[in-house]
Structures are given as C-alpha cells and as structure tokens.
Amino acid sequence: xxxxxxxxxxxxxxxxxxxxxxxxxxxxxxxxxxxxxxxxxxxxxxxxxxxxxxxxxxxxxxxxxxxxxxxxxxxxxxxxxxxxxxxxxxxxxxxxxxxxxxxxxxxxxxxxxxxxxxxxxxxxxxxxxxxxxxxxxxxxxxxxxxxxxxxxxxxxxxxxxxxxxxxxxxxxxxxxxxxxxx
Numbered sequence: 142x143x144x145x146x147x148x149x150x151x152x153x154x155x156x157x158x159x160x161x162x163x164x165x166x167x168x169x170x171x172x173x174x175x176x177x178x179x180x181x182x183x184x185x186x187x188x189x190x191x192x193x194x195x196x197x198x199x200x201x202x203x204x205x206x207x208x209x210x211x212x213x214x215x216x217x218x219x220x221x222x223x224x225x226x227x228x229x230x231x232x233x234x235x236x237x238x239x240x241x242x243x244x245x246x247x248x249x250x251x252x253x254x255x256x257x258x259x260x261x262x263x264x265x266x267x268x269x270x271x272x273x274x275x276x277x278x279x280x281x282x283x284x285x286x287x288x289x290x291x292x293x294x295x296x297x298x299x300x301x302x303x304x305x306x307x308x309x310x311x312x313x314x315x316x317x318x319x320x321x322x323x
Contacts, residue, residue: 178277178314181275211225252283260289281302
C-alpha cells in the first residue's frame with residue numbers, strides 16, 4: 142500500500158513539474174486587445190473614459206458586485222483622476238489612475254489589483270478617426286507571472302478578458318449612438 146501511495150505522489154509531482162516547466166515557456170508579458178467602430182466623434186468617446194464616474198454606464202466590471210464600494214479621488218477627470226474599488230470575490234479590489242492622456246486620442250491607465258490576486262497592469266484606450274466614425278481600441282498589458290502562465294494553461298485569459306472588453310465596447314457604442322440619435 143505504501144508503495145502505491147509513493148508511486149501516486151511521484152506521478153503527481155512529475156505532472157505538476159511538467160506543467161510548471163511548460164508554463165515557464167510562455168511569454169513573460171501579455172496583451173489583450175479589442176476594438177469597435179463607433180458612430181461618434183473621438184471627443185464624445187474620450188469624455189466617457191476620462192471620467193471614472195461615467196464608467197458605470199458601460200463598464201462590465203461595474204456590475205460584478207451590486208454592493209461595490211467606490212472611491213474617486215485626485216483630479217475629477219483626465220490625468221491624475223483616480224478610482225479605487227472594493228468588492229466581493231467577483232469584483233475584487235484595486236485602483237486605477239489615469240497616467241497619460243492625449244485629448245480625443247488616447248488614455249493610459251495604471252491598473253493595480255489587490256484582490257483576489259495582486260497584479261499591476263496598464264490599460265490603454267485609443268481613439269482613431271475612421272470614415273466619419275471612430276475606432277475605439279481597449280487594450281490591457283502587463284507582466285505574466287509563473288502563476289498567471291500556469292492558470293493560462295487551463296483558462297484562455299484572452300477570451301475571458303477580451304469578452305469583457307467586447308461587452309464594454311458594445312455598451313459604449315450603444316449608449317453613444319443612441320445619444321446621438323436623440
């Protein structure tokens with residue numbers, strides 16, 4: 142019986158070691174990006190992003206926890222605007238701060254997650270005029286820890302995060318185009 146237990150433990154350790162070795166071969170950084178064409182001027186889109194209070198109308202992350210605690214500080218909008226949240230296991234906790242902004246063109250946000258796991262990433266929103274409309278691109282990039290790489294073996298993070306981005310972009314498009322039609 143002891144021999145069977147030792148063999149089982151040895152096999153499990155070998156499998157875990159093989160998975161960790163495979164995970165270690167994955168890239169040290171990640172990037173998730175989605176874009177959408179919105180029939181609105183870049184200035185209107187920029188206004189939705191530069192003011193964190195307006196995110197409640199379009200961000201899919203705002204609805205993860207109905208009791209989400211929000212704290213807005215720093216500048217009211219644009220560079221220096223800060224937003225911290227604390228929520229349940231679905232929303233987690235963290236903060237965002239607009240670090241760089243080019244009006245009606247680009248916003249760069251430092252994104253810090255503190256729970257359920259710690260991570261420091263960068264989110265970017267880019268607005269590009271395109272034949273009477275604006276292409277809005279939402280991207281997030283950051284370092285990939287060994288744990289993040291390991292999880293990535295089992296979960297397609299690009300699809301998970303990308304799906305959230307697609308939802309948020311579609312909501313923003315709907316809100317802005319509906320508002321333009323009114």
